[in-house]
Amino acid sequence: MAANDRAAAAPLFSRSRWTPVQVLKLLLAASLIVPALIFAAAATYDRSRVLHEADHRVEQTTRLLDEHAAKVFETLDLVMTQVLLRIEGRDWESIYQDRELFEEMNSIRSALPQVDGIFLVGPTGRTWMTSRVFPAPAGTDFSDRDYFVAHHDRDAGTFISKTYLGKISKHPIFNVSRRRSGPGGEFDGVVGISVSLGYFENFYATLARDIDHAAALTRADGALLVRYPESDNRLLRWPDAAPIMQAIADQPSEGRFEVTSRFDGIPRLVRYKRLDSYPLYVSYGISKAGVLSEWKDDLVVFGAFAGLASIGLSLLTLVALARTRQAERAFAGLRETADSLRREQEFSGRLIRSSREGIFAIDREMRITVSNPALEHITGLGEEKLIGRPVLEVFSFEGGALAEGLRRTIQGQEGAVREVSYSVPDTGRKGYLDAHYSPLRSSGGEVIGGIAFVIETTEQRRAAEALRQSQKMEAVGQLTGGIAHDFNNLLTVILGNLDRLQSRLGQSEARAVAAIRRAAERGEALTKHMLAFARRQPLRPEPFDLNQKLQEIAAFLRQSLPPNIEVKLELNPGLSPVEVDPEQLEVAVINLATNARDAMPNGGVLTLGTWIASRGAAGTDGGAAERRSVALTVSDTGAGIPAELRERVFDPFFTTKEVGKGTGLGLSRVYGFARQSGGSVELESEIGKGTAITLLLPVFGEPAGQSRPTLVAGDAGPDLQLLNARILLVEDEAEVADVIIDMLQGLGCAVTWVRGAAECRALPHGGTELDAAITDIFMPGETGGVALAKELRQRRAGMPVVLITGSGQAALEALADGFQVVQKPFTRAALGAALHEALGRAQERRRAAGDAG
Numbered sequence: 001m002a003a004n005d006r007a008a009a010a011p012l013f014s015r016s017r018w019t020p021v022q023v024l025k026l027l028l029a030a031s032l033i034v035p036a037l038i039f040a041a042a043a044t045y046d047r048s049r050v051l052h053e054a055d056h057r058v059e060q061t062t063r064l065l066d067e068h069a070a071k072v073f074e075t076l077d078l079v080m081t082q083v084l085l086r087i088e089g090r091d092w093e094s095i096y097q098d099r100e101l102f103e104e105m106n107s108i109r110s111a112l113p114q115v116d117g118i119f120l121v122g123p124t125g126r127t128w129m130t131s132r133v134f135p136a137p138a139g140t141d142f143s144d145r146d147y148f149v150a151h152h153d154r155d156a157g158t159f160i161s162k163t164y165l166g167k168i169s170k171h172p173i174f175n176v177s178r179r180r181s182g183p184g185g186e187f188d189g190v191v192g193i194s195v196s197l198g199y200f201e202n203f204y205a206t207l208a209r210d211i212d213h214a215a216a217l218t219r220a221d222g223a224l225l226v227r228y229p230e231s232d233n234r235l236l237r238w239p240d241a242a243p244i245m246q247a248i249a250d251q252p253s254e255g256r257f258e259v260t261s262r263f264d265g266i267p268r269l270v271r272y273k274r275l276d277s278y279p280l281y282v283s284y285g286i287s288k289a290g291v292l293s294e295w296k297d298d299l300v301v302f303g304a305f306a307g308l309a310s311i312g313l314s315l316l317t318l319v320a321l322a323r324t325r326q327a328e329r330a331f332a333g334l335r336e337t338a339d340s341l342r343r344e345q346e347f348s349g350r351l352i353r354s355s356r357e358g359i360f361a362i363d364r365e366m367r368i369t370v371s372n373p374a375l376e377h378i379t380g381l382g383e384e385k386l387i388g389r390p391v392l393e394v395f396s397f398e399g400g401a402l403a404e405g406l407r408r409t410i411q412g413q414e415g416a417v418r419e420v421s422y423s424v425p426d427t428g429r430k431g432y433l434d435a436h437y438s439p440l441r442s443s444g445g446e447v448i449g450g451i452a453f454v455i456e457t458t459e460q461r462r463a464a465e466a467l468r469q470s471q472k473m474e475a476v477g478q479l480t481g482g483i484a485h486d487f488n489n490l491l492t493v494i495l496g497n498l499d500r501l502q503s504r505l506g507q508s509e510a511r512a513v514a515a516i517r518r519a520a521e522r523g524e525a526l527t528k529h530m531l532a533f534a535r536r537q538p539l540r541p542e543p544f545d546l547n548q549k550l551q552e553i554a555a556f557l558r559q560s561l562p563p564n565i566e567v568k569l570e571l572n573p574g575l576s577p578v579e580v581d582p583e584q585l586e587v588a589v590i591n592l593a594t595n596a597r598d599a600m601p602n603g604g605v606l607t608l609g610t611w612i613a614s615r616g617a618a619g620t621d622g623g624a625a626e627r628r629s630v631a632l633t634v635s636d637t638g639a640g641i642p643a644e645l646r647e648r649v650f651d652p653f654f655t656t657k658e659v660g661k662g663t664g665l666g667l668s669r670v671y672g673f674a675r676q677s678g679g680s681v682e683l684e685s686e687i688g689k690g691t692a693i694t695l696l697l698p699v700f701g702e703p704a705g706q707s708r709p710t711l712v713a714g715d716a717g718p719d720l721q722l723l724n725a726r727i728l729l730v731e732d733e734a735e736v737a738d739v740i741i742d743m744l745q746g747l748g749c750a751v752t753w754v755r756g757a758a759e760c761r762a763l764p765h766g767g768t769e770l771d772a773a774i775t776d777i778f779m780p781g782e783t784g785g786v787a788l789a790k791e792l793r794q795r796r797a798g799m800p801v802v803l804i805t806g807s808g809q810a811a812l813e814a815l816a817d818g819f820q821v822v823q824k825p826f827t828r829a830a831l832g833a834a835l836h837e838a839l840g841r842a843q844e845r846r847r848a849a850g851d852a853g
Contacts, residue, residue, distance in 0.1 A: 046298050054269055054291040055256065058284055061207055062254075062271040065215060065282035067443055068203065072114050073176065073278050076193050077158055078352075079108055080178045081436065083118065083191050085357050085455055087180070088434075092189070095120060096128045096135060105131035116166065116173050116196040120180075121148060122189045132168055140167055142190075151179040151190050160280065162223045162237075163197065172197045174225045197226050204228035212287035214261065214268060218244070220279035229264070244272060244283060258288065276445040358433075358454040361440060364410050366391050369449065378456055380427035396423045402435055409450030414438040419457060431458030494825075541677065543577040543700035546630055550608050553589050557606070561593070564603030572610045577700040578630050580677045585697075588670045592634040592693055595667065599638025599691065609633045613696055629679060630699055635692035641685040649683065670695070725749045725839065730760055730775035730788060731804075740774065740804075743828040747835070757783035760792075770799075772839055774831075777805040777814060786814050800838035802831075 083105065087095050095101065105118040109131040119136075120129040125143025127136045142148050145164070150156040161175040177192035204215035205228055217226040222238040222245055238245050243259040254273040261268060270285035352359050358375035360368050371386045379386065379394060386394060397403050398421035405415050416436040423430035437452040550569060558567050589608070596606050613629040641649060650671040670693070674681045678698045685691040727749045731737040737753055744751045752770065754760045756779050773792050777785035789801040803814045806824040814821050820838045822830055 043295075043299055047292070047295050050291055050295045050298075051269075054286060055271075058256070058269055058271045058286055062273050062282060062284045064207075065204075065284055066273045066275060069217060069280065069282050070275055070277070070443070072195075073158070073275070073280075075112065076115070076176045076195070077178075079112075079115075079118070079193060080158075080176070080191050081453060082355055082357065083120070084178060084180060085436075085453060087120065087191075088455070089183075089460065092122045092128045098129070099134055102129060102131065102134040105129065114195055114199040116171055116194040117168065118191075118193050119168075120189065120191055123152075123187055127168075128189075130168055137168065142167070145175070147175050147177040147192060148190055151177065152187050155179050155181065158278065160219060160225070160278065162219070163225055166194055200226040201228045201230055207284070208286065211290040212266065214266075214270075214285050216283045218272075218281045218283065220248075220274070220281065225280075227263070244270070244281075247272065248274075248281065259285070276441060276443075355453075358456070359451065360386070360391065360454075361449055361451045362391055362406065362410070363449040364447070366406060366410065368394065370451075375454070378429070378433070378454065379424045380429050381424070385426070394424065394426070396425060398422070405435070405437055406450060406452065409437045409439050409452070410447060412439050412447045419461060431456060432461045433457055541579050541581050543579045544582055546575055546578045546610055546632065546697070547571040547573070549582060549585065550589070550610065550632070553586055554608055557590075557593050561597055561606070562603070565597060565600060566603075566605045568605055568607045570607055570609035572612060575610055575612065575630050578697045579700040580679075580697055581673075584673045584677075588673050588695065589632075589634060591667065591670055596634065596636035596638060596691070599636055599640075604637035604690075607633070607635045609635070629696040631694050631696055633692055633694045635690060637690040640687040640689055641683075641691055642687065646683060646685060650681065667693075725835070726769065726771045727751050727835070728760070728763075728770045728773040728775075728792075729753045730756065730773065730779070730785070732756055732776065732779045736776070740831070743831050744774075746828055747832045749835075756781050757788045757791075760788065772800040772802065772835060772842075774802045774804060774835070777803050786817060786819070789814075789819055790817070800835075800842040802834045802838050804831075 086101060086104070109115045109118055115131075118131040119127055119142075121142045122128050125141045125148055126138070127140045127142060130136045145161065147156075147159045147161040150159050156179060159177050159179075161177070163172060163174045165171070166173045171194075173194040173196060175192045175194050177190050179187065180189040180191055182188040200217060204226070207213060207215060213228075215226075215228045216224060218224050218238065222240070222242070224236040224238060227236075240246075242262075243257050247255050247257045252274060254271070256269070256271045259268060259270055260266070267288045268285035269288055269291065270283055272281050272283040274281050352370070352372050355372060356374055358378045359370070359372045360375050361370035363369050368386050368389055368391050371383055376382060376386065381394065391406060392403055401417050402420045402422075405417055408415065414437060416434070418434045419432050420435065421430070421432055433454045434457050435452050435454045437450055439447045440449040440451055442448050550571065554567050554569055561567065593606060600606075609632070611631045611633070613631045650667050671681055674695045674697070679696040682694040682696070683691070684694075725748070727744055729737060729740055729744070729751055731740060731753070732755050737755075741751050741753060752763070754763070758781065773789070775785045775788055775792075779785055779788075783791070785803055785805070789803060792799050792801055800820070802820045802822060804822050804824060804826070805814070820834045822834045
């Protein structure tokens with residue numbers, strides 16, 4: 001059996017296709033080829049893996065740069081918004097002198113490492129404020145900067161400039177700026193932040209420590225703002241043919257490419273990404289040679305141990321472990337960067353909490369998610385009653401513009417509204433506010449809510465309304481004063497000729513003349529009212545005890561008013577003396593009491609009160625007493641004044657009384673008296689509860705609102721005889737001159753009449769033989785009455801000159817120059833008194849000069 005078995009086996013072996021040599025050769029070949037194939041496959045796979053991991057690492061780091069830059073520019077936008085709100089409505093001179101604003105800006109600059117400086121540039125390019133030095137250097141001009149040109153022509157939004165060498169800091173920077181617009185939308189300067197290139201370069205340097213890398217921040221137009229490693233030429237702009245610009249043209253949002261750097265000649269794997277809200281790109285690249293050096297190291301390992309699968313697998317495991325450790329180091333850097341971002345977010349939170357403007361954020365359901373103390377102050381609600389509630393439940397906005405704007409915000413739109421009326425139902429607070437709102441986006445660009453900045457403008461609105469009222473009253477006052485001046489000229493002619501007629505007519509005609517005189521005297525009283533409103537009446541201020549004066553007035557009112565009106569006094573015993581015209585004050589209080597009587601036909605309480613105003617307060621007229629004042633309040637319990645009429649009550653000839661029961665000049669005269677005395681007026685009224693009008697009067701010894709000299713009244717003085725006095729009369733209106741000549745001749749004077757300065761100069765011997773001169777202040781020609789009076793006084797040293805005028809303001813100015821002044825219309829007695837006084841003073845001066853000689 002054994003032999004047979006061997007015989008059967010032999011053919012089988014001889015028919016095999018493999019010989020031992022062939023098997024050995026095959027094994028040899030296999031030992032060479034299989035490891036080589038495994039090595040080649042592993043090398044190819046590992047190269048692909050290393051490049052893929054490097055690309056992923058570049059992508060993650062690029063996204064990190066995107067988030068970092070977005071947070072930086074959002075913080076800068078927030079700072080600029082705060083500064084814009086801080087200076088809103090202010091003129092540049094007050095901004096230039098605001099040290100508190102400088103310290104706030106300097107504090108922000110110190111707290112934010114990316115900020116090299118904050119500056120405010122006016123509409124001409126001048127720097128009005130900088131966070132580096134106070135006050136700002138006056139000679140620095142930024143009108144040549146690209147951001148200034150961009151904002152000057154249009155509202156460029158948040159504009160990011162090219163890089164510069166700072167004119168003040170001398171550091172390499174680029175600027176982020178916003179336009180400041182005036183009330184009409186006109187260009188009114190720039191708020192800007194200088195961003196330190198070193199801040200970005202230092203940050204970019206920390207991104208990777210184990211491999212050569214480069215990072216950059218580039219404007220969409222190709223201007224290179226920041227690059228790490230720093231290039232020799234920081235002021236670089238990428239040409240359109242540059243690989244990054246071509247890549248952006250093909251894929252504007254984000255992308256990747258390989259490039260050999262034009263700065264250092266290193267080939268790199270690069271990724272870029274556009275910031276969601278800004279025309280900027282971040283880019284990051286690592287050295288391709290550095291990446292492949294890791295792969296080459298792997299090849300050495302594979303070649304040494306390719307024949308041993310187990311060892312190869314172990315090495316692959318070690319390589320994987322090495323890769324994991326490298327990833328851990330990379331992600332440790334990412335965590336450090338995330339901590340930095342968190343700290344910046346915490347600072348943003350502190351900035352929101354410390355802001356003087358109300359700030360709140362809303363989610364897509366318009367529920368409040370963030371609030372700050374300023375908003376809590378506006379609403380009167382604590383944070384626990386704000387967070388989580390719908391904003392339109394907390395606020396009620398009139399007109400719907402702001403509510404609709406907030407709805408558009410969560411749809412991705414931004415905007416602003418001004419002077420929106422609001423109320424808070426929970427606390428009853430109400431007023432006006434300005435608001436600016438913008439959408440909030442996630443890092444992926446999705447709108448997740450909105451943020452609003454609100455400023456309470458209630459007081460500013462009241463001040464603006466008061467200013468408009470003041471301007472209106474000033475314009476009406478000037479017109480009224482001009483009318484009163486011309487009317488006084490007419491009354492001078494009328495009353496003067498009535499004096500002539502009255503002495504020549506019989507009894508019946510005399511009664512008619514007397515009726516005409518009464519009508520003219522009413523016209524004279526009317527012009528005094530008009531001059532009082534226009535603040536052109538001459539006042540005789542003197543110090544006196546206001547409380548004592550009011551006690552006297554109250555005694556008179558108790559006798560004059562109906563018995564169903566109770567007159568009360570609420571006097572502060574600690575008042576300082578006031579310095580005003582006591583007669584005009586009495587007229588003002590009686591006018592106010594008369595109005596109060598008419599407002600209380602069924603009786604009520606009239607209260608005269610005094611109190612100390614420790615500081616100036618804006619009045620109805622928009623003025624402000626900036627010194628110590630005493631307040632006098634006249635209040636009633638009458639019907640009150642409707643809101644739509646309160647702004648008009650001080651207008652001349654405005655009255656709500658029936659025809660014939662009021663001229664509409666009572667309150668306007670009160671207004672003019674208070675303003676001319678250096679004080680102001682305030683009005684408060686509520687329908688059904690009454691009205692209170694407060695006069696703020698200057699304290700004796702404080703600076704007055706204006707000089708208030710005295711003059712001869714139109715009806716003052718005895719009917720003096722000035723026998724043989726030779727008088728020069730300068731008057732351009734013949735009818736007025738005729739009346740004055742008659743008066744002077746009645747006083748025993750010889751009169752020489754000329755129509756103006758030219759005829760006066762043409763008199764023989766220059767008129768030096770005359771004893772005195774009378775000239776109207778307002779005359780046609782280049783030389784007015786005051787200038788002519790000075791010329792006459794110089795021509796004949798000490799020559800007495802009396803000026804006549806129908807304008808109270810002109811009288812005040814002439815008195816300030818030391819002349820005797822008579823106000824039209826005047827009587828012969830008043831004119832005689834003024835001449836007598838002027839001649840007497842001239843005689844005393846001549847006597848004193850003779851004694852001295």
